[in-house]
Amino acid sequence: MPINRRLILAHFWLAFVVFAAACALGVWQMWVRSPLAAPQDVPERYYQSVTAHGVSMAYVLTTFFIMGFGYFVAETALKRELPGKTWAWAAYGIAVVGVLMTVMSIAAGQASVLYTFYPPMTATIWFYVGLVLVVVGSWIWCALMLVAMARFKRDNPGVPVPLAMYATVANAVMWLWTTVGVAAEILFQIIPAVMGWTQTIDVGLSRTLFSWTLHAIVYFWLLPAYIAFYTMAPRAAGGRLYSDTMGRLSFVLFLLYSLPVGMHHLFMDPEHSTGFKFVQMSLTALVSIPTLLTVFTISASLELAGRLRGGKGLLGWIRALPWDRPMVLATGLAFFMLWFGGGGGLINMSYGMNAMIHNTSWVTAHFHLIFGGTVILMYFAIAYEIWPSLTRQPFRSATLQRFQLWLWAVGMMVMTIPWHFLGLQGQWRRVATFDYSDPRISAWGPWVVVSLVGGVMLLVSALLFVWILIPKRYSPAPAPAPTYAFALAVHPPHRVPAALNGFFLWNILVAVLMVAAYGFPILQFFMGDAPQAVIHRLSGG
Amino acid sequence: MPDPVTREDRRWSLWAGVIVAGVLTFSLLVGFVVLPLAQAPNANLDAWTAICRAVGLQPGTPAQPQPPVSATAAPVSQVRWTPATLQILDAADLRPGAALASAVCADCHGAEGFSTSADVPQLAGQSAPVIYKQLTDYRSGARAHPQMTDVAKALTEVQLAQIAAYYAGYRKHDALGRSQELPSDPIARLAHRGDPSRGLAPCESCHARASGGPPEAPILTGQRADYLVSQMKAFKTGQRRNDVYRRMRDVAGALTDDEIARLGQFYQGVY
Numbered sequence: 001m002p003i004n005r006r007l008i009l010a011h012f013w014l015a016f017v018v019f020a021a022a023c024a025l026g027v028w029q030m031w032v033r034s035p036l037a038a039p040q041d042v043p044e045r046y047y048q049s050v051t052a053h054g055v056s057m058a059y060v061l062t063t064f065f066i067m068g069f070g071y072f073v074a075e076t077a078l079k080r081e082l083p084g085k086t087w088a089w090a091a092y093g094i095a096v097v098g099v100l101m102t103v104m105s106i107a108a109g110q111a112s113v114l115y116t117f118y119p120p121m122t123a124t125i126w127f128y129v130g131l132v133l134v135v136v137g138s139w140i141w142c143a144l145m146l147v148a149m150a151r152f153k154r155d156n157p158g159v160p161v162p163l164a165m166y167a168t169v170a171n172a173v174m175w176l177w178t179t180v181g182v183a184a185e186i187l188f189q190i191i192p193a194v195m196g197w198t199q200t201i202d203v204g205l206s207r208t209l210f211s212w213t214l215h216a217i218v219y220f221w222l223l224p225a226y227i228a229f230y231t232m233a234p235r236a237a238g239g240r241l242y243s244d245t246m247g248r249l250s251f252v253l254f255l256l257y258s259l260p261v262g263m264h265h266l267f268m269d270p271e272h273s274t275g276f277k278f279v280q281m282s283l284t285a286l287v288s289i290p291t292l293l294t295v296f297t298i299s300a301s302l303e304l305a306g307r308l309r310g311g312k313g314l315l316g317w318i319r320a321l322p323w324d325r326p327m328v329l330a331t332g333l334a335f336f337m338l339w340f341g342g343g344g345g346l347i348n349m350s351y352g353m354n355a356m357i358h359n360t361s362w363v364t365a366h367f368h369l370i371f372g373g374t375v376i377l378m379y380f381a382i383a384y385e386i387w388p389s390l391t392r393q394p395f396r397s398a399t400l401q402r403f404q405l406w407l408w409a410v411g412m413m414v415m416t417i418p419w420h421f422l423g424l425q426g427q428w429r430r431v432a433t434f435d436y437s438d439p440r441i442s443a444w445g446p447w448v449v450v451s452l453v454g455g456v457m458l459l460v461s462a463l464l465f466v467w468i469l470i471p472k473r474y475s476p477a478p479a480p481a482p483t484y485a486f487a488l489a490v491h492p493p494h495r496v497p498a499a500l501n502g503f504f505l506w507n508i509l510v511a512v513l514m515v516a517a518y519g520f521p522i523l524q525f526f527m528g529d530a531p532q533a534v535i536h537r538l539s540g541g
Numbered sequence: 542m543p544d545p546v547t548r549e550d551r552r553w554s555l556w557a558g559v560i561v562a563g564v565l566t567f568s569l570l571v572g573f574v575v576l577p578l579a580q581a582p583n584a585n586l587d588a589w590t591a592i593c594r595a596v597g598l599q600p601g602t603p604a605q606p607q608p609p610v611s612a613t614a615a616p617v618s619q620v621r622w623t624p625a626t627l628q629i630l631d632a633a634d635l636r637p638g639a640a641l642a643s644a645v646c647a648d649c650h651g652a653e654g655f656s657t658s659a660d661v662p663q664l665a666g667q668s669a670p671v672i673y674k675q676l677t678d679y680r681s682g683a684r685a686h687p688q689m690t691d692v693a694k695a696l697t698e699v700q701l702a703q704i705a706a707y708y709a710g711y712r713k714h715d716a717l718g719r720s721q722e723l724p725s726d727p728i729a730r731l732a733h734r735g736d737p738s739r740g741l742a743p744c745e746s747c748h749a750r751a752s753g754g755p756p757e758a759p760i761l762t763g764q765r766a767d768y769l770v771s772q773m774k775a776f777k778t779g780q781r782r783n784d785v786y787r788r789m790r791d792v793a794g795a796l797t798d799d800e801i802a803r804l805g806q807f808y809q810g811v812y
Contacts, residue, residue, distance in 0.1 A: 042733050043743060110751075121753050199627035256561065273597030278572030279565075286564065435737035499553035509561045516565055524597055534622045536753040 004071055004082055005390045010092060011068025012383065012390075014099070015061045016466055019376075022056035023462040025049045030415075030452040035436045035445040046432035047112040054115030055106065057371075059134055060099055062221045065379055067091070067141045069224050070168050072386060074148040076484045077164040077231075083147045091140035098133025101126045110539035114430070116214070117185070119206045122194045124539035128186050135179055142172040153501070160496040163247045164231040164486045170251040171223040173503050177259055177510060178220055181212025193535045200532035204271030205525040211262035212518060215284075219258035221371060225378035226250065229298045229331060232385055235487035236327035239305025244489035246297040248500040253290035255506050257283055260517035267354045276521050277351055283517065284349045291342060295335070302331070304490070326401045330381030333409040337373035340413075341366060344420065359430075362423025365416040372458070373412045380405060380465055389484045391471055400468055407461040415454025418447040618783045619681045620674045622756055629702045630669050638707030641700055645692060646708075654708045659767040665711035666763070670756035672705035675783075683783040728803045739795045744804070747788075757785060766805035773801045 031038040032046055075082050082088065104126070105111040111123035149161055149169045161169075189206050192198045230247040234240055241247065263280035266272060306317025323329050344366040347353045357363060384401050388394045395401065422444055423429075436445045499505045524530075573595050581591035593599040620626065643652055646664075650656050654665030664672060678684040679693035680701070693701065730736075735743035747754030748761045761769065775781035776793035784790055793801070 043735075044733070044745065196631075199631055200624045273595055275572040275577070275595035276597065278576060278595075279568040282568035282571070283564070433734070433737055437738050497547075497553040498550040499557060505554050505557060509557065513561065513565065516569070520597065532624055534627065534756060537751055538753040540751045 004075060004085060004088070007082075007085070007088055007092070008068045008072050009390055011064045011071070014096065015064035015068065016383075016469065018056045018064075018099075019061040020462045020466050022053045022061070023459045025053040025056075027452070027455040027459045029053065030448070030455040032432060033434060034448040034452050035434075036449065036452070041433070043432035044109070044112065047114065048106060048109055050430070051112050051114050052103070052106045055102060055131075058115050058217070058221075059102075059131060063095065063134055063138050066171065066220065066224055067095075067138060069227075069382060070141060070145055070172070072390075072484075073164045073168045073227070074145060076389075077162040077168075077486055078148060078152045079483075080148070080152060082144070083151060084144050087140055088144055091137040091144075093137075094140070095134045095137030098130040098135075098137065101130030101133065103130075105130065105539075112538055116210065117190065117206075119185075119190060119193065119201050119203055120533040120535045122190060122535055122537050122539070125191070125194045127539075128190055128194065132183075132186060135183065138175060139179070142176050145169050145172040158495060160244075160493045161501055162486065163241075163244055163489075164227055166248060166501070167223060167227045167230065167251045170255050170503065171220060171227075173507065174216060174223070174255045174258060175220050177255075177514075178213050178216035181209045181214075181262070185209035185213075194537075194539075199535060201535055202525060202530050203533045204269070204530060205522070207266060207269060208263075208271065208518075208521055208525070211265045212259075213262070214265050215262040216258040218367070218371065219254050221375050223251070223254065224382065225334065225375045226254075226294060228327070228378045228382050228385075229294060229334075231486040232382065233298060233327055233331040233487070234301040234305060235485065236325050236385065237302050237305035237321055237331075239301055239308055239487075241487045241489040242297050242300035242304060244491070244493045245496070245500065246293055247489075248496065250290040250293045250297070252500070252503075252506050253293070254287070255503070256509055256513065257286045257290070259510055260513040261287065261349075263517070263521070264349045264351075264354070267351055268358045271525075272521055274351075276517070280517055281349060281351050283513065288342075288346075291338075295338075298331070298335070301487075302328075324398060324402065326384045326398055326405060327381045329402055330377050330405050333405060334374040334377045334381075337369055337377070337409065337412065340416075341370035341373060345370065357423050359428060360423035361419045361427040361429050364429045365419030365423060368419070369412065369416045373409070373416070377405065377408060380408065383465075383469060386484055387469060393471055395468075396472075400464065404461050404464045404468060407457055407464070411454045411457030411461055413454070414457060415451045418451045418454075422447050618674065618678050618683045618757075618785060620677050620757070622670070629699065630673055630705065633669070633699070633702035633706035635703070635707050635710060637700070638703030638705075641696070641704050642707050645696075646704065649688075650708075654711050656765065659765055660771060661765070662768045663764055664708040667708060667759055668750075668756070669702070669705040669709035671759040672708055673702055674757045676701040676705065678783045684781060728800065728807050731800065731804065732807060741792060741795055755785065761808040763810055764808055766809035769805040769808055770801055773804070774798075777801070 028038065028040075029046060029049055032041050071082055071088060074080075102111070105124050106127065108124075111127035113121045113123045113127075117123075145168055149165060152161060152165070153159075160166075185206050189201055189209070193201045230241060230250075234242075261280050261284040263272060263277055264284045267277055267281075302321060303311075303317045306320040309317075309320040309322070311317030311320030321328055321332075323332065344362070347357060348363065348366060384395070384398075425444065427434075427441075427444055434441060434444065434448075436442050573592060577591035577595040578588055581588055584591070586594070590599060642650075649658065649661045650664050654663060654667070656663050675684065676689075676693045676696070677698070679686060679689045680696075682690070696704070731741070732744040735741045735746070744761065746752060747758035750760050750762075752758070772781065773789075773793045773796065776784065776789040777796070779790060782790065796804070
C-alpha cells in the first residue's frame with residue numbers, strides 16, 4: 001500500500017469532483033445548441049460555460065490525475081519512498097490555489113476566452129495567474145519524478161527502470177517541453193496585454209506558440225492511458241506484457257513526435273508557409289508508429305492471456321478474456337474508440353483533407369472521442385484498479401463499474417457520431433445558438449438532440465463513477481491491502497540499452513526536431529513588421 | 542556508479558540519430574523542394590520563387606492576381622485602430638482634457654459628462670476610443686452635426702484624445718450590465734440574446750463594458766433614450782453612415798420602430 005495515499009487521494013478527488021461538474025456543464029451546452037428550449041440560453045453564458053468546461057477537463061482533471069497517478073507509480077513501481085514529500089504537498093497547494101483563482105475568474109464572467117485563450121481576447125489577470133500556478137505545481141511534480149528515477153538508478157546500477165516509471169518520466173519530460181510554448185505566450189504576450197503595457201498583440205505568434213503546446217498536451221493526457229495498457233491491462237487479463245522493449249520504444253516515440261507537430265492545428269492559418277506545414281504534417285504522421293506498436297503489443301499480450309485461459313482458434317482467445325474485470329473491459333472499449341478517433345485524426349492531420357472539416361463539429365467530435373472516450377475511460381479503469389490499495393477497502397462487486405464503463409462508452413459514441421456527421425455537413429463549432437427555423441440547417445436539429453442524449457448518458461456515468469469511489473459505510477472493515485503489482489513482461493528485462501533507460505539522447509533529438517520545425521516559423525515574427533491586432537478586453541465590466 | 546557505455550548503447554544513439562535525421566531530411570526535401578518544384582509550373586512560378594514561398598521567405602499565395610477594380614472604395618470613417626492610434630489614446634493627458642471639457646463641452650454634456658438635455662448624449666463613463674472616434678468623424682465629415690462639426694474641427698487630434706480620456710475617467714454606475722439574468726421580455730431578450738432568425742446579434746455582444754467587441758462600440762447602459770432612438774433611426778434611414786462595415790445600419794434596418802423606442806428606454810434604464 002502506498003505510504004502517501006492521502007497525497008494521491010487528494011489529487012484524485014479534486015480531479016474527479018471537477019470532472020463531474022464539468023460534465024454537467026457539457027450537457028447544458030449541448031442543450032443550448034439543440035432546438036429544445038434551455039434555461040439561461042444566452043450566448044454570454046454559453047461561452048462562460050465552454051470556458052469552464054474546457055479548463056476543468058483539459059487543465060484541472062488531467063493535471064491533477066496525472067500528478068496523483070505519477071506519485072502512485074513512483075512509489076509502487078520503484079518500491080521506494082517518494083522523494084520530497086513536502087514538495088509534493090506544496091505543489092498540490094500551489095495548484096489548488098491556482099484552480100480557485102481560475103474558477104472564480106470564470107464564475108465572475110471575467111474570463112470567457114475559452115481554454116485555448118484566443119488572443120486578442122483577454123481575460124482578467126487572475127485567470128492567467130491561476131493557470132500559471134497550476135502549471136508551476138505540475139513542474140514541481142515533473143522534478144520529483146525525475147529525482148525519483150535518478151535516485152533509483154543511482155542505487156540500482158544496471159537495473160532497468162520499471163516500465164511504468166520510465167513511461168511516467170517520459171510524460172514528465174514531455175510536459176516540461178510542452179509547457180514552454182504556452183508559458184512563453186502567457187508571459188511575453190498575454191500578461192503584458194492584460195496589464196495594459198501593450199495595446200496590440202501579434203496573434204500569429206501567439207497562435208504559433210500555443211500550437212507548440214496544443215498537440216503535445218493531448219499526449220500528456222493520453223500517456224497515463226498507455227501506461228495502463230502496458231503495465232496494468234496484461235496482468236488484469238491474467239497474462240503478461242508481450243514486450244517490455246516495445247513499451248519503452250513507444251513512449252520515447254511519443255516524446256519525439258508529439259512536439260514538433262502542433263502546426264497541424266494551423267493548416268488554415270495564413271502566417272505560416274506551406275513548406276513548414278508539410279514538414280509538421282509528415283512528422284505528425286509518425287505518431288501513428290507508436291500507436292500501432294501499442295495496438296500490436298497490447299493485442300499480443302491479451303492474446304497470450306486469452307490462450308492461457310483456454311481460448312482456441314484464430315479469434316477464440318478474445319472470447320476467453322475476462323471481460324468482467326473493469327480494466328480488461330475498459331481496455332477493449334478504449335481500443336474500439338481509438339480506431340474511430342484515430343481514423344478521424346488522420347483526416348484532421350492531412351493538409352488537404354483538413355480543409356473539409358476545419359472549425360466544424362467534426363473536430364469537436366474527434367477530440368471528445370479520443371480524450372473523452374479512450375483517455376477518460378482508462379482514467380476510470382486506473383481508478384478502479386488502484387482504489388482498493390489507496391482506501392484499503394476492496395470493492396464489493398464490479399457490476400456497477402462495468403455498467404458505468406459501458407454507459408460511458410455508449411454515451412460517447414451516441415454523442416460523437418452525430419457530431420462527426422454534422423461536421424461533414426458544415427456545422428460550425430464554438431457557436432452558441434443555431435437558428436433552426438432556417439431551412440438550410442433545420443435538418444441538423446434532430447442530430448443535435450441525439451448528441452444531447454449521449455451527453456446525458458455521459459453525465460449519469462460520471463456521477464455514478466464518483467459515487468462508486470466514495471467509501472461506503474457497509475464496506476468491509478479496513479484491511480491491509482496487498483502491494484499493487486504491475487504487469488510483468490514475458491521476458492522481464494535484465495539489462496536495457498542506456499537509450500531506453502533514460503532520456504538524454506531523446507531530449508537532444510527533440511531539441512533538433514523542434515529547431516527544425518519551429519525555429520524559422522517563430523523567428524519570422526521578429527524579422528519584419530508582423531501585423532498586430534487590437535486587444536479585446538473581456539474583463540473589467 | 543554510472544552504467545558503463547557499451548557498444549550496444551552507442552549503436553542505439555547512432556541509429557536513433559540516423560533514423561530521426563533521415564525522417565527529417567525526407568520531410569524537408571519533399572516540403573521545400575519536391576512539392577514546390579512540382580507545383581511551380583501550375584502557378585507560373587520559377588523554381589527559386591516557388592522554393593522561397595514554401596519556406597516563407599516570400600509572401601503571398603501563388604494564386605493568379607485578380608483583375609484590378611477601377612473604383613476605389615472611400616471609407617466613411619477615417620479612424621483606424623492602428624498601434625499609432627491606440628498609442629495616442631493611451632498617452633492622452635487628463636488635465637488639459639479637463640480644461641478643454643469645461644471650456645468647450647460642459648455647456649451641453651455637463652462638466653462630469655452628465656448631459657442636461659434629453660437629446661444630448663451622456664459622456665460619463667463612455668469608453669475613450671468611442672468618444673475619440675466620434676469626434677474624429679465629426680472632424681473629417683464622416684458624421685455631421687450643426688454644433689459638433691465646428692467644435693471638433695477647432696481641436697487637434699491629441700486634444701480630442703485628451704477630452705475622450707477625461708470623460709472616460711468618470712465611471713458611472715451601470716444600471717444594466719452583462720451579468721443580467723435573462724427575462725422573458727422580448728426587448729431584454731433582443732439585448733441579451735439577439736434574434737438569429739433576423740441575423741441580429743445580441744446588442745451586448747458589442748455594447749457592454751468589456752464585451753470584447755470592436756473598440757468603437759459605445760457602452761449603452763444609462764444613455765439617454767431620446768438620443769439612442771434618434772441615432773438608431775438615423776442609422777436605419779441611412780442619414781448617419783459612420784459605422785464601420787455598416788454594422789449599425791444593418792442592425793437598425795432590421796428593427797421595428799417600436800423595438801427601437803423600447804430599446805432606447807431599456808438602455809436608459811427606465812423600461
